[in-house]
Amino acid sequence: MSDRKRVCIIGAGPCGMAALRNFSQSALDVRPEVVCYEKQNTWGGLWNFTWLTGRWTNGDDDLRKYIKFNTVVRNVVYNDASQNFTVVSTDLKAGVSSTEVFSHVIVAVGIFNVPNKPHFDGIDTFEGRIMHSHDFRDAKEFKGQRVLVVGASYSAEDLAMQCLKFGAKSAICTWRTKPMGFKWPKGIEERPLLLRLDSNTAYFKDGSSAKVDAILLCTGYRYAFPFLEDRLRLQSGLTMYPDDLYKATLWLRSGGGRLFYMGLQDQYFSYTMFETEAIWTCRYIMGTIPGEPKSQAEMRADAENWVARRKELKGPHDDIDFQADFIADLSAAVGYKPEAKKVADMFHKWEHDKDADIVSYRDQSFQSVFTGTVAPTLKSTWWRAFDDSKEAFVKNIQPPDSKSRYATQSCPPMERH
Numbered sequence: 001m002s003d004r005k006r007v008c009i010i011g012a013g014p015c016g017m018a019a020l021r022n023f024s025q026s027a028l029d030v031r032p033e034v035v036c037y038e039k040q041n042t043w044g045g046l047w048n049f050t051w052l053t054g055r056w057t058n059g060d061d062d063l064r065k066y067i068k069f070n071t072v073v074r075n076v077v078y079n080d081a082s083q084n085f086t087v088v089s090t091d092l093k094a095g096v097s098s099t100e101v102f103s104h105v106i107v108a109v110g111i112f113n114v115p116n117k118p119h120f121d122g123i124d125t126f127e128g129r130i131m132h133s134h135d136f137r138d139a140k141e142f143k144g145q146r147v148l149v150v151g152a153s154y155s156a157e158d159l160a161m162q163c164l165k166f167g168a169k170s171a172i173c174t175w176r177t178k179p180m181g182f183k184w185p186k187g188i189e190e191r192p193l194l195l196r197l198d199s200n201t202a203y204f205k206d207g208s209s210a211k212v213d214a215i216l217l218c219t220g221y222r223y224a225f226p227f228l229e230d231r232l233r234l235q236s237g238l239t240m241y242p243d244d245l246y247k248a249t250l251w252l253r254s255g256g257g258r259l260f261y262m263g264l265q266d267q268y269f270s271y272t273m274f275e276t277e278a279i280w281t282c283r284y285i286m287g288t289i290p291g292e293p294k295s296q297a298e299m300r301a302d303a304e305n306w307v308a309r310r311k312e313l314k315g316p317h318d319d320i321d322f323q324a325d326f327i328a329d330l331s332a333a334v335g336y337k338p339e340a341k342k343v344a345d346m347f348h349k350w351e352h353d354k355d356a357d358i359v360s361y362r363d364q365s366f367q368s369v370f371t372g373t374v375a376p377t378l379k380s381t382w383w384r385a386f387d388d389s390k391e392a393f394v395k396n397i398q399p400p401d402s403k404s405r406y407a408t409q410s411c412p413p414m415e416r417h
């Protein structure tokens with residue numbers, strides 16, 4: 001292998017694309033050779049799902065030459081002696097496998113691919129539909145039904161509300177650690193954990209039971225990196241700052257300081273964080289961050305500080321500040337200004353809106369801290385808007401002004417919340 005660095009990016013979702021773009025825009029004398037493997041036939045990953053993500057196709061077309069589409073990475077091992085990685089991939093169309101050697105690997109495969117599907121006693125006797133939130137597309141399918149929602153996080157709230165809005169008879173949300181505690185509209189209630197099912201009867205931890213027609217598992221996702229050898233594979237579950245990662249990206253346990261993960265944390269920030277991680281990771285690999293690389297002991301101490309702070313987090317508001325501080329720390333190291341604190345203020349407002357009124361919080365309009373653009377408001381409320389198509393959305397919006405139903409707040413357009 002020549003002295004030129006050779007970087008393998010696994011995944012062409014938002015993180016992989018951000019890394020690709022940063023490499024492609026860097027100075028020629030430090031720019032490594034880059035190959036990106038993407039198992040789908042296009043980029044965007046999870047975010048390729050809707051008309052909202054059309055920007056990928058337009059904006060980054062010149063990045064296409066770096067990506068091997070329809071190509072799945074099967075195996076990644078680190079070679080201690082030569083301090084590089086052997087990567088085996090398969091071109092799914094041609095059915096041909098190949099082996100290449102890289103100096104660095106960036107794992108950017110996303111974290112919402114593999115649904116966590118817990119088992120409940122008697123679930124095999126249930127006669128209705130069982131679906132994970134990952135596969136949920138159309139709430140109308142649950143019209144007239146009594147829905148059991150398992151989980152007490154963002155998907156649980158989202159799906160319970162969507163189902164009720166589109167005509168479900170009722171929704172029971174069952175929690176394990178803590179109820180969501182919103183002021184629910186009539187038709188939604190929360191109960192302690194589901195213990196078992198007997199045909200269509202669900203039995204809960206408080207001794208109550210209820211007949212249900214469908215079960216929606218809003219039970220989150222599992223990390224899955226089956227292509228990585230064991231010592232390279234992240235061990236912790238979904239969290240605000242995984243163990244053993246310097247700056248939440250550089251794997252400390254093995255891989256010679258040359259293996260990186262991106263976009264692993266549970267997310268309040270999305271694109272802002274991905275872009276910050278991409279800038280940091282690319283510049284780290286190219287050796288252009290002042291003061292880096294640090295010693296293993298310094299990197300470990302830094303990571304352990306973040307993990308210690310993570311363990312003290314008490315809820316969404318703490319999580320938001322934690323993630324804003326993480327982004328501020330990472331971006332300061334590379335001179336990037338993603339306005340993390342200002343964006344965090346918007347997330348706090350968003351959480352307060354939810355607590356104040358779970359039915360209307362989606363109607364708020366926000367202003368981008370990046371462009372200053374204020375999102376239009378809806379003519380009819382979200383609760384009354386039944387057509388999710390782009391055309392209906394465009395018809396239903398009105399320019400924001402002082403007479404709109406809600407005061408305008410700020411939110412970058414690409415954030416998920």
Ligand code: NAP
Pocket residue numbers: 116118119133150151152153154155156158175176177178193218219220221238266267268416417
């Ligand atoms: P999540 O945040 O990981 O929550 C999983 C939920 O499932 C938790 O309440 C968890 O309970 C529960 N759970 C897991 N295993 C269980 C079991 N065996 N029995 C009972 N309950 C169990 O997953 P998510 O809600 O799907 O969210 C995933 C990501 O998507 C998040 O980053 C979220 O922000 C995002 N998202 C955003 C929106 C939005 O912005 N509107 C909507 C949907 C999703 P414990 O608390 O007890 O572990």
